[in-house]
Amino acid sequence: MRLLCENLGVRYQFELVQSEMARRKQLGKQYSCNSIFSAKLVCSICGNFYGSKVWHSTSKYKRTIWQCNYKFQGENKCSTPNINEDAIKQKFLVAINQLIKNRDEIIENCRLIQSALTDCSSIDTQLSELKQELDIVAELTRKCIEENAYSALSQEEYMSRYNSYAKRYETAKARIVELKTLRQERLTKKNNVEIFISELKKRELLLDEFDDGLWVAVIEKVMVYEDRLIFEFRNGLGIEAEL
Numbered sequence: 001m002r003l004l005c006e007n008l009g010v011r012y013q014f015e016l017v018q019s020e021m022a023r024r025k026q027l028g029k030q031y032s033c034n035s036i037f038s039a040k041l042v043c044s045i046c047g048n049f050y051g052s053k054v055w056h057s058t059s060k061y062k063r064t065i066w067q068c069n070y071k072f073q074g075e076n077k078c079s080t081p082n083i084n085e086d087a088i089k090q091k092f093l094v095a096i097n098q099l100i101k102n103r104d105e106i107i108e109n110c111r112l113i114q115s116a117l118t119d120c121s122s123i124d125t126q127l128s129e130l131k132q133e134l135d136i137v138a139e140l141t142r143k144c145i146e147e148n149a150y151s152a153l154s155q156e157e158y159m160s161r162y163n164s165y166a167k168r169y170e171t172a173k174a175r176i177v178e179l180k181t182l183r184q185e186r187l188t189k190k191n192n193v194e195i196f197i198s199e200l201k202k203r204e205l206l207l208d209e210f211d212d213g214l215w216v217a218v219i220e221k222v223m224v225y226e227d228r229l230i231f232e233f234r235n236g237l238g239i240e241a242e243l
Helices: 010-027 083-103 101-116 121-150 155-202 212-218
Strands: 041-043 052-056 063-068 219-224 228-233 238-242
Touching: 041 052, 041 228, 063 083, 083 101, 083 212, 083 228, 083 238, 101 155, 121 155, 212 219
Parallel strands: 041 219
Antiparallel strands: 052 063, 219 228, 228 238
16 A cells, blocks of 8 residues: 555555554454455445456456455355456546535535544543543552451451442443544544545546545445445445446
């Protein structure tokens, strides 16, 4: 990916790579990374990725096609079609040009999405409160242990208090992990939308040639159906293209 983006600014390039790495980490599936189409094409029937296959590898008719990796596994064969790379590129141009035609309106909507869906202020407030809770419970636990060491407490009472504090502490810790994960997801989404806006702002004229870097920057995934593709962009918008 770094080579695809070598003409971009260093900071932008870094953000794009980080965004794609985060996306692939969330996928939780095995895939190859030897193509810009890897981990992008998804079979609508079984939910698995498409993989590349080389046909007529030793002849002048050699070409690369993409096929559901689980097409022939299991009892029922996936009916989603094989797609050649030229078709993917052509359909992408159709989809991206639809966005370029409505560029200003889409960018404005993206800004609203960023504001509404990626705000972390509430999460930050909760995290601050939970960290205070950890400090309070830690102090209560310390005092409980100290009191047990120097006073004749009932061990049943002591263990009840101690376990109560321990449960309260672990509950707060677990919630912190959840909120940090949610916060990172929102920041990733915000970054994805920013990358999408940055790319769309550059495009004033309709495209007639496929751009590898643009594909990497704006496409989240492509759902493959029997008769159509749905391009899902990083801003959450989906564009349909018939096969």
